[in-house]
Amino acid sequence: MDGPTDSEKEKQDTALRARACALLEGGVLPRSKAARSWGGRGSGLPCALCGNAIAESGPEIELEFDGTASSPSLRFHLQCHSLWETLRRRTDEPDWIAIETRLPPFDTVVEARLSLSGSRSVILGIVRVRGRAGASEWLNATTNSALPASWRPLEWRQPAGIEPSVAEAAPKRA
Ligand SMILES: [Zn+2]
DSSP: SSOOOHHHHHHHHHHHHHHHHHHHHHTOOOOOOOOOEEEEEOOOBOOTTTOOOTTTTSSSEEEOOTTTTOOOOEEEEEHHHHHHHHHHHHSSSSOOETTTTOOBBTTTTEEEEOOOSSTTEEEEEEEEOGGGGGGGGEEETTOBBBBOOOOOOHHHHHHEOSSSOOOTTTTOOO
């Protein structure tokens, strides 16, 4: 077989992710949103995440932060930048709660990780509603229709910035 196999690619991704986490924890990479960002052609300078040169043949994202005089700008490969974005944001988001630990409140849209067939999973907005005989049923929050029986919620969290169910408690201010 030529080129990296899937498991080698996965290993590289895991290593890069671990490096990104370490850099974020060590404060080398900021968690704050960039004040300014530019996209352009690679400068040949090292990427702030992986440390490899950003080739001129590929795209580069350059970020500028306020109040960090020591490191006025950071350069990333496109994919390194999106990894940093994902990981830095993760910290301001609430933790996932396992379904076995605690069920989400009724009639409230939550973000859930669902197990599909086999090892696949998906993150989706869902609502827990009271079904027949008081059992929980799950609705797709976007389509308002029941989830396929084979889609099993594994864990959930309240999307950041959304108040717990106010649908019934508060009068509508329409
Ligand atoms: Zn990189």
